[in-house]
Amino acid sequence: MPTPLRRSPVLAAIAVVSLAALAACGSGSGSKSDSSSAKGSGASRVTISLASGSNGDECQVDTTKVDAGPVTFTIDNKSATAITEVELQSDQKILGERENLAPGLPSTSFTLTLGGGNYTIYCPGASDEDVDFTVTGKAAPTPTGSAATLLAQGTKSYATYVSTQVNAMVTAVKNLQRAVDSGDVAAAQEKYALARPFYEKIESDVEGFVLPGHKPTDNAGNLDYLIDMRASNLDPKVGWHGFHAVERDLFARKAITPSTKKLAAELTRNVQSLAKLSKSLTYKPEDLANGAAGLLEEVQTNKISGEEEKYSHIDLVDFAANVEGAEESFASLKPGLTKIDPGLTKQITQRFAAVDRMLDGYRDAQALGGYERYTPQLKKTDANKLSQTVQALQDPLASIAEKVATAG
Amino acid sequence: MSDVPTSDPRSAAGEPPAGRRGFSRRRLLAGAGAGTGLVIGAAAGFAGGRASASSASESGGDVVDLDRSYDFYTGTHQAGIQTEPQRYCVYMTFDLGEVTTQDLQVLLARWSAGIAQLMAGQPVGAVEPDRADAVADDTGEAYGLQPSSLTVTVGLGPGVFDERFGLAAKKPTLLADLPALPSDALKPELTGGDLSLQACADDPQVAYHAIRDLARMGRGTVTTRWTVMGFGRASAGKGQQTPRNLMGFKDGTRNIKDAADFDRFVWVGGSENQAWMRGGTYQVVRKIEMNIETWDADRISDQENVFGRTKQEGAPLTGRSEFDTPRFDEKKDGRPVIPATSHIALAAHENNNGIKILRRPYNYTDGINDLGHLDAGLLFICYQNDPGHFIRLQTKLGGSDLLNEYISHVGSGIFAIPPAPKPGHYLAEGLFT
16 A cells, blocks of 8 residues: 655655655555556556565555556555566566665656556566556557657667768778878878777677678678777787777887788778678667667776777777767667656766766867877876776666667 | 574575575585584574584684574664674775765665675575576676675765765764874775775675675765775684684784673764664774784794784783783883783773773785785774774874884774664665655
8 A cells, every 4th residue: 555755855866756646645545456446636556565575575566457547656665675676567568667676765656658458567576576467448559659669769860870970980981091191190190080989989780790701700801800900809810900000000100101001991991891781780779778888898898998099099089989879879769768767767868977077077179089198197097987987877778778678 | 682693584484595496505614723523503593494404613612604694674783793703804985976865875775675685695686687688686606605694784984974965964973084093004095985885704705795796786876995805804703712813813802792891882872962873883994904024024022022912822921811811010020021012001991991992803915015025914893882992092002002013004994884774774764864
């Protein structure tokens, strides 16, 4: 049954859903078990109580049958330590959920408009995880604004983003090649920094391509190897190609040789091949989510370590590009994800903003690529902050693939 | 008493605990050192319905039963203070980032629920989720391991009550950053923190898993600040044999052991004006580096004068056995037998207006330092109902302790330890109501 709201000067962040809904539940409709009396002021009300019992933590639902229409689910964790989230599902698809549940926190709620049919209240960690839930009345027509529809629209806009980046990369690499051909080291360094971000923005989508006629295990046909391989991971049989071989010539040797020109021309050919092959890409919502998480892994593994741009030290340029790519993926999923879990969506939005704010602090219009050089000294003083700020985003971002893959 | 061992009710009912299905093997660790003998039944009180399968190893009365677990929701004191010291400890402090009071509230509630799960020997969520795209909530490395007497003790640093969270009015009067103390050689990166976690267990992997998963829960709200992994306990609880620190001397012979002393010196009493802090205590932690190589080259008579005790037996220099009361006024050839600047003379309650603190330290090692020396020492953790007691003792010790030649305080922190919540509540809930 609904319990009165705990009087607290601060409502937990998880409970910011709707003050009105919380207050309504606080005024209490009593222990009503039939659908008609559980309904009042437009929305049916369902209270889900989480409590530890003799068989472990239990997920108790006061009403398992309501009329079609808006339904407000209020979740109150009284004493269940093993249950930290509750979902409403239909056919294994998540329609709505609340996370970060813990005993003692104020109750939290969410409202969904449900058509007639069978649903499941899923309480992972409970002794009985699934509670059947029935909605009587007209089956809802396939909603135009459902989470799944919105997510599918998002993947389309993301596909456009990727092809824009690929095309821009081809242009930028051609500019790099032209500067290398001119023999002007300073100009080529500048064009190098301008060409780098595009691949970093979409790396997780395009890193799987193999040139026609090559086996997947053959690095001589692996486009990611040919375009973006660093000195630390070379395959001696295939040798060094791509951006970072050019980077070594321009920044370590500070010299353009015939070999540099050959590398730059080859890089142009390879990004052109990549542009052609990437036209075949299609995306599921979880691909975007996994790709975004993958880009942040790139940040943690290669940028904060300073390994990516060992000679030019423009790691923060790549860092910002990885973050932009991840943010673009997330933005494409955001309308659908908001339907599923507005709290989580807001949290991730805020943490992207925190990373962006942090990166803004390193902007330097005079520097190559627009960001401070990531020198060993800067790494020593700032790597901890950079890494922990990204980590705070990485964890919740990694959790969204599951949700968008199963969205209803 | 707050932290009496309990057996898992599900175990007592003959069922494996949730998340541990099919796992009922009992595992017991032999006590440290030689001379172990089996004691049947010593652990039976903890084992409930499964006592028939129980056996325990002990050395000098020191029983380790990996099936033992402690309750989190006692409503009295947090575990990990009066609890008999476990073999291992991982200690970590955290800084609160740019977060709201609500974020802090949710973290303390999530930590409370998580700690309750962990102390019962259960994962904090699925180790292997059903959905292919899901990320596991529990990191898994303690899956199948017993509760191992895990306790996790949560502390709130002075920073919780600064201008960021609007909680200044809830600040306990006695909580403040420690003043600079004589001989301090504190490194900023090993000092301070807004929150602390002390995870102790008889299996190091269980302690580490607890810290790892709680740190993971905190990401985005807190950032890690410093940590020490204690590999061997260096203090005794009631009924435990006095262990040794890395200097080879018994540590904690005269430690607080009786309930009356806990009430008098450790627990914050009913007169505390911050109601949420009653039944709590204050934790002071110091990372103390030892100059191992120099100490090892010191002659035995000097080592014994430094401590004021014999090395093997641990007897005061004025006595014959460990628990003989030291006689600080006893002289030989006109000089005190126990040097006035020996460690025990400076720290003894007789010489400090009767003040006692609860010491709960662990030995640690960080490997090898820049000079190729063994990098090791003592993770000194103490509990008292007035941090002024520690300050008074350390002011004296830091000023003239003979031991100072061989040690250096490099890390430090102070934390208010709220009492344990009742079921359905969370740690320091009173801050938010």
